Amino acid sequence: MNFRNKYILGVTLALSVFAIFACSTETEVEVIKEVEVIKEVMVDAPSTLATVLERDLLKCGVNDNLTGFGVVNSDGEFAGFDIDFCKAVAAAILGDSSKVEYVPLTASARFEALAAEEIDLLIRNTTWTSSRDRDLGNDFTVTTFYDGQGIMVKASSGYDSVESMTGATVCVLQGTTTELNLDDRFTGAGIPYTPLTFETNDPLQAAYEEGRCDGWTTDKSGLASKRAGFENPDDHVVLAETLSKEPLGPLTRDNDSEFYDVVQWVVFGMMQAEESGISSTNVADMAASPADPGMARLLGVGFDGGEPSDFSFGIPVDFMQKVISQVGNYGEVYDKHLTPLGLTRDGSLNALWTEGGLIYSPPFR
Ligand SMILES: N[C@@H](CCC(=O)N[C@@H](CS)C(=O)NCC(=O)O)C(=O)O
Structure with a gap:
């Protein structure tokens, strides 16, 4: 077995153990020790950018069961906010947003799939946490949704608060941050409760609907999505309390910095495009006649007769033109998929920084 395969097998084995025992703090500590050893050889990890270019296809790990973020629509196509970021990366690297193979993944299988190179990139409503960053062989890029x-x-x-739920049974998905936060919140406050855990969403939803659990906990965006899908959404209430921070975004493997940079700057580019007023409908005009040097740099064209800047990401200098024309800017993607779920941006962390939110791109220069 060569060095690279040993690396992949080692990470896979360690993550399998993690996935199985993700809810046990003691076991996590043991697994983390094993992963520590594996991390020492991770510096030799392969370049995903070269692999994607050679394959002429991006393999994106996604959700297929969460309307708004990642779902298979009635035409049998993947659609959603996360899906559009997969498309954007394909447009940037391969010039074509359709060159994506979507790999649907459960919450507990997702990290292993990334480490084992079954996918190039994971964009599946995944929360950035310190232990996931440190121990699971991956790197978070940019938060796309707070x-x-x-x-x-x-x-x-x-029930109208967590405190009112004494003795309640709460349904939750395995291998999620939400499973861990649930325990922090209830046990931390000394509120007795019973968690009922599931590997996938459908049996969890059935249990909730049949009354086998009193509450269903997950990301509020996920609850908005699932609630909107009920026959009578008003029969269900999301409690006002927010139990945790769940910054969601794409992640790549550790030590894969060329590819990481591409993903990161594609996402930033979509945010910057919104801030600069560049959209799928006007990007061609803006590229032909950029309003200022910053816009010229973002679109990879010269300003006032000058040469275009080269970002040296190993992809075409006009990659953001492809992204914006084929997929749109951040706001267009948000409005298409999340606004219909009632996830309003105004006044939220997901507004642009110029409007009081946290959506902010570092400078393109
Ligand atoms: N953001 C959390 C939760 C992710 C998660 O799995 N969320 C649920 C609901 S928002 C989900 O994706 N359900 C769909 C399914 O598993 O089929 C994490 O990264 O652990």
Whole structure:
């Protein structure tokens, strides 16, 4: 077995153990020790950018069961906010947003799939945490959606706060931050509760609907998505409390900095495009006649007769033109997929920084 395969096998084995015991703090500590050893050889990890270019296809790990973020629509196509960031990376690297193979992944299988190179990139409503960054062989790029954990209950239940849920059973997905935060919140406050955990969403939803659990906890965006899908959304209430910070965004493997840079600057570019007023409908005009040097740099064209800047990411200098024309700027993608779920940007962390939010691109220069 060569060095690279040993690396992949080692990470896979360690992450399998992590996935199985992700809810046990003691076991996590043991697994983290094993991963420590593996991390020492990670410096030899392969370049995903070269692999994607050679394959002429991007393999993106996604959700296929979360309307708004990643779902298979009635035409059998993947659609959603996360899906559009997969498309954007393909447009930037390969010039074509359709050159994506979507790999649907459960919450507990996602990190292993990335480490084992079954996918190039993971964009599956995944929360950036210190232990995931440190121990699971991956790197978070940019937060695309600032979320927080909530609890949904039936309107008829009478529950109106976490404190009112003494003795309740709460449904939650395995291998998620939300499973861990749930325990922090209830146990931390001395509120007895019973977690009912599931590997996938459908049996969890059935349990909630059948009354086998009193509450359903996950990211508030996820609850908005699932609530909107109920026949009578008003029969369900999401409690006002936000239990945690859940910054969601794309992640790549550790020590894969060329590819990491591409993903990071594609996302930043979409944010900057919105800030600069560049959209899918006007990008061609803006590229032909950029309003200022900053816009010229973002679009990879010269300003006032000058030469275009070269970002040296190993991809075409006009990559953001491809991204914006084929997928759109950050705001267009948000409005297409998340605004219909009632996830309004105004006054939220997901507004542009110029409007009081946290959506902010470092300078393109
Ligand atoms: N952001 C959290 C939760 C991710 C998660 O799995 N969320 C749920 C609901 S928002 C989900 O994706 N469900 C769809 C499914 O598993 O089929 C994490 O990274 O652990």
